[in-house]
Amino acid sequence: MISPPTNLAQLRQRVDAIAGMTLGDLAEQYGFKTPEHLQREKGWVGQLLEYVLGASAGSLPEPDFPALGVELKTLPISYQGTPLETTFVSVAPLTQVTGLSFEQSTVYKKLFHVLWLPILAEREIPVVERVIGSGFLWQPDAQQFAQLKRDWEELTEMVALGQIEQVNGHFGEVLQLRPKAANSKALTAAIGKNGERIQTLPRGFYLKTQFTRQILAQQFQP
DNA sequence: ATATGATCATTC
């Protein structure tokens, strides 16, 4: 058990201390067993870094560093330093969305303050050899806030109007709504096209790679 | 079923 960081400077210090290390090194140091691949342990990297940095364990709906209000996101990147995957943000509410504002949304709360931790994670690189990059704290600037808000409002309006079945990953410029479930048979409550209650596949909000690519660029080549 | 952590794998 590692104590949570008490301030941002301490968190930065911990992040800087692991930059350049491989996941294998870090796992060994903290008694984690590195899997051969992530097929059955997709969250392994995130959980290792949570532990090492002293994030609160558990699956509570809180920021990873409650005292600091900071959310930790690992970000798999290519040799070119570009994101290899979209970034999951939060489960999307599909009922009781009337009157909900972006500022009250889980998306905004999650993205208000993020610690991005890039991981060189090309699939040809064994997990044990993947290298941790330079993590950094980020908050959306005015333009990013506006982009996120625009997409969130468009997607949430469709949900509110009972158009969830028409939503697919194409909608949204930087934020998209996609399945987030154990499998394609999972069901959750949603609003139907006539305002009735229906059952549908649970969805989540994800940041498109274009958006996280921009965040990385603004951090590393300003 | 929901929420945490995401990546896999098929499609485009």
Add this chain to the structure above:
DNA sequence: GAATGATCATAT
């Protein structure tokens, strides 16, 4: 190759 849809583990 990039992006969408599907999926995996664990805890509550």
